[in-house]
Amino acid sequence: MRGLKRILTGLLLLALAGCATGPTFFSESYLSDMASQQFEQLKQEKTISRDPEGNAMVRRVSSRIAETLGPEMPQAQWEYVLFEDDSANAFAMPGGKIAVFTGLLDYVETDDELAAVIGHEIAHVLLHHANQRMSAGVIQAAGGVAAVILTDDMDSDDRNLILAAYGIGSQVGAILPYSRSHESQADKLGLRIAARSGFDPRAAVRFWEQMNEANPQSLPQFLSTHPSNETRIRDLQEEMPEALRLYEASR
Numbered sequence: 001m002r003g004l005k006r007i008l009t010g011l012l013l014l015a016l017a018g019c020a021t022g023p024t025f026f027s028e029s030y031l032s033d034m035a036s037q038q039f040e041q042l043k044q045e046k047t048i049s050r051d052p053e054g055n056a057m058v059r060r061v062s063s064r065i066a067e068t069l070g071p072e073m074p075q076a077q078w079e080y081v082l083f084e085d086d087s088a089n090a091f092a093m094p095g096g097k098i099a100v101f102t103g104l105l106d107y108v109e110t111d112d113e114l115a116a117v118i119g120h121e122i123a124h125v126l127l128h129h130a131n132q133r134m135s136a137g138v139i140q141a142a143g144g145v146a147a148v149i150l151t152d153d154m155d156s157d158d159r160n161l162i163l164a165a166y167g168i169g170s171q172v173g174a175i176l177p178y179s180r181s182h183e184s185q186a187d188k189l190g191l192r193i194a195a196r197s198g199f200d201p202r203a204a205v206r207f208w209e210q211m212n213e214a215n216p217q218s219l220p221q222f223l224s225t226h227p228s229n230e231t232r233i234r235d236l237q238e239e240m241p242e243a244l245r246l247y248e249a250s251r
C-alpha cells in the first residue's frame with residue numbers, strides 16, 4: 001500500500017504541476033492508426049461537399065502544405081476533405097488528415113487565408129498536441145483517483161479541502177494554460193508552414209482581425225479555446241519577419 005501511495009502521490013503532483021509541454025504516452029503510429037479510423041468513420045457519417053470551387057480551394061491549399069511537410073511527415077497518407085457543415089471549423093489529425101467544413105469558407109476569401117487556418121491545424125499535429133492532450137487526460141484521471149485514495153484516512157474537512165484544491169488545480173493549473181500555450185505554439189508554427197508553402201503570412205493577421213469583428217455568436221468553434229485575439233495577433237506579428245523571409249524564399 002505504501003508503494004502504491006508513493007506512485008499515486010507522484011501522479012497527483014504531476015497532475016497539479018501543469019507543465020507547458022507535457023509528456024506523451026502514446027506512440028505516433030498508434031495515434032495515426034486511430035486517426036485514420038476516425039477519419040474513415042467521419043467520411044461515412046458526414047456529407048462530403050460536392051461544391052467544385054470549395055473542393056478545389058481546399059485541395060489547392062492542402063496539397064501545397066502537404067508537399068512542404070512531406071519530409072517532416074514521411075509516414076503521412078494525406079487526405080483533404082470538405083465536409084458539408086455550417087459550422088465554421090477545420091481540423092487536422094495525425095497521419096495527414098485535413099478536414100474543412102463548408103461553414104468556414106464563408107469566412108475565408110483567399111487561398112492565403114485558408115492556408116493560415118490549415119497551417120494552424122496541421123501545426124497542432126506536428127507539435128504532437130493530440131498526444132499531449134490525451135496523455136494529460138490520463139494523468140488527470142489518475143490524479144483524481146490518487147487524490148481520493150490518498151486522502152482516505154484524513155478527517156473529512158481536510159479531505160474535502162484537498163479534493164477541492166485538486167479539482168480547481170487540475171482545471172486552472174493544468175488544463176487552461178496548457179491549451180493556451182498549445183494555441184499560441186500552433187499560431188506561430190502554422191504561420192511558418194503557410195509561408196514556406198508559398199502563402200502570404202500577412203493573410204493570417206487579416207483573417208483573425210476579421211474574426212475579431214465578426215459576431216461572437218458566429219465565431220468558429222475552433223476559436224473557443226483560443227487565446228484572446230489581441231494575444232493571437234501580437235504572437236503572429238512577432239513571428240511575421242521570419243514568416244515573410246520564408247515566404248520570399250519559397251517564391
Ligand SMILES: [Zn+2]
Nearest residue numbers: 120183186222
Ligand atoms: Zn488551435
